[in-house]
Amino acid sequence: MTACNSLSRRRFLTLAAAVAAVPVALHGGDAQAADLPLVTADDPTAKGVGYVADAATAKSPAFKAGSACAKCALYSGAAGAASGPCGIFPGKAVSAKGWCTAFAPKG
Numbered sequence: 001m002t003a004c005n006s007l008s009r010r011r012f013l014t015l016a017a018a019v020a021a022v023p024v025a026l027h028g029g030d031a032q033a034a035d036l037p038l039v040t041a042d043d044p045t046a047k048g049v050g051y052v053a054d055a056a057t058a059k060s061p062a063f064k065a066g067s068a069c070a071k072c073a074l075y076s077g078a079a080g081a082a083s084g085p086c087g088i089f090p091g092k093a094v095s096a097k098g099w100c101t102a103f104a105p106k107g
């Protein structure tokens with residue numbers, strides 16, 4: 001398996017898990033979103049998708065300037081909030097300024 005295929009497979013699995021988790025994340029509502037613990041760097045899922053709390057520090061070649069959790073389709077934080085739920089981190093919040101390799105621009 002090539003590195004490219006491995007990355008594509010990992011990204012597919014990550015996105016599949018995210019899609020499955022979105023209803024759970026959205027069900028929580030904004031009141032609960034404020035109470036969610038922030039994802040930490042040692043979180044296994046965060047490591048798997050290369051999550052960083054500040055997109056400016058992203059080292060992945062997949063990163064595109066201007067990308068951030070607040071602009072991601074999997075992010076459900078309130079407009080202007082510093083953090084909010086993400087579909088791939090059920091029960092946790094990500095930084096609005098964060099980023100990971102599963103980034104999918106809002107449509």
Ligand code: SF4
Nearest residue numbers: 069072075086100103
């Ligand atoms: S870019 Fe941010 S909101 Fe989008 S999937 Fe990654 S951690 Fe979640």
